[in-house]
Amino acid sequence: MSIVEILKNDIKEIVKKKYGVKVDSSAFDLAAPPENQPGHFGSNIAMFLAKPMKKAPFIIGEEIAQELRKLEYITAVEIIKPGYTNISLNLSFYKNELDKLLKSDSAFKNNFGKGKTVNIEFVSANPVGPLNIVSGRAAAYGDTLANIFDYSGYKTVRETYVNDFGRQMHLFALSLMARYLQLYGRTNQVPEEGYQGEYVTEIAKAMKEIKGEAFYKTIGNVEKLEDCLQYPEFRAFGLKHVLDWQKQTLERFGVKFDEWFSETTLHEKGEVDEAFKLIEKRGLFYEKEDAVWFKTTEFGDDKDRVVKKTDGGYTYFASDIAYIQNKVKRGADLVINILGPDHHGYVKRLESIMQGLGYEKERIRVIILQQVNLLEGGEKMKMSKRAGNFVSLDELLESVGRDAARYFFIMRSYSSHLDFDLELAKEQSDKNPVYYLQYAYARLCNIFEKAKEVVKDSSEYDADKIAFETLEKEELELIRAILCIPEFIKESAERESPNWLVQHVHFLASHFHSFYGKLRVVQDDKQIMAKRLFILNALKRTFEVCFGIIGITPRTKM
């Protein structure tokens, strides 16, 4: 349990005992008070209670303060102006809490997810080409959110959907065939709506290399490429090639999916038919104009949606019904879909499916990521596949590196448009915020390097060897910032906002840089040195956990 949770729990307990009122932890605040205010932590609990209790917040505050003062680890409580409750804690209590962070990973964890299984689907790009920068934001956001959930009491499944069933896949296969045949001097053309990119030719070359001359000869001079017997083989080869490529790119980006879920398997295993029947039984389908429609308007959509076309084929939406059912059957208590800005019309549809299948609406959560604007030296770049100037995730990683890329993608709220300045991300300077964090870590490591010359063994700054009688202002503020991190991990999970954590890791680094400028660690006074090494050891550990969540490298030297 984090220090914030401990305090909140005690406050809750007091409120319950004194007033018989049950309050939720997330209902009231507990955080560092502003600069010139007294106390280590401040809470608005009295003001929160003022309304329902019809009592002046200041009086409530005083009553709560009386009880708080009885607690052993609390040294002082003050009630400020309207009713803020400001609390100071025993220094040895801080020592114990820091020690917990050092000793166990679980000290960073919280139980927001209550052991539930969450399936987080993101990226889900068409398997027809390289991942682009939009997938990059989804990958960074989705993976970081999953990391946060791992620390927040969820069992997470990172999943991506492979749209290997529909028209895009078909067009890609035809494009690949055309390019392949061109390599043998044939005049076949890539379809107009097909994929013109040069990478298709590269894949064709790879295929030529592997399959050899004999394979080419089996292909007759068919009129329509899709009728050709070898079509499935092209399709399969192209698919595998692109998926391997995408996997490799994501690996470089630090993202690893537990599941690459194939749309085709849903059809092959009859799951689409099955899910179809289920919805039908619930009376949510009807026929109109020779097509089958799903009454999504029952669940708040602005119009009903076609699931079976007049030609008898299923729509993509129909596969989604089976897909969501499949996720639930695999054990997902919560299904999260992370989609691009052009999919916001899809939110109601997915919610309709969940409800149509007979589950509660809250079981699905659709998060819409806003668009990424790519800037180069302040100028907005227009990306378009047609013009061939869209930036792939590979190119981005090449030019700015994984750390800067991940950091930039998650430093903003998911609901805001993101300006990604290529020049800035590339720049190795103080303008680039990712270096601020990495530099803090490198400085920290350097202190431990220097300390090795005087301190024989790290056990010399174990918790039981050091004194915590007095703390400098910078020391106390740094300690508080460290001990609040587990709470910020929890809040990031609640808000589904990695940027909330990133911001506080930035503040943590800032506190450390101030500390560094003011206080010396390696010095003659062994007592003070041991105390500071102990604090910094906890900080180092905290940075490592946070860097791991964000997906950036802790660099020991810069």
Added chain:
RNA sequence: GCGCCCGUAGCUCAGUUGGAUAGAGCAGCAGAUUUCUAAUCUGUUGGUCAGGGGUUCGAUUCCCUUCGGGCGCACCA
């Protein structure tokens, strides 16, 4: 026309189911290095939280409305 997101410092953005003097980074200005890495630190300039109305002890936050920007409204995936 309908729907979603956005409008906060010169720029890019945080801001917790409404709460302390609205915060960071960059840019600007003035300083700090014989001492563990100056990719740092300290101080400082800069705000009608797009405009208007409402709810209340209290609104950047909730509601209504106007204006401005982005995106979406397929028997495509």
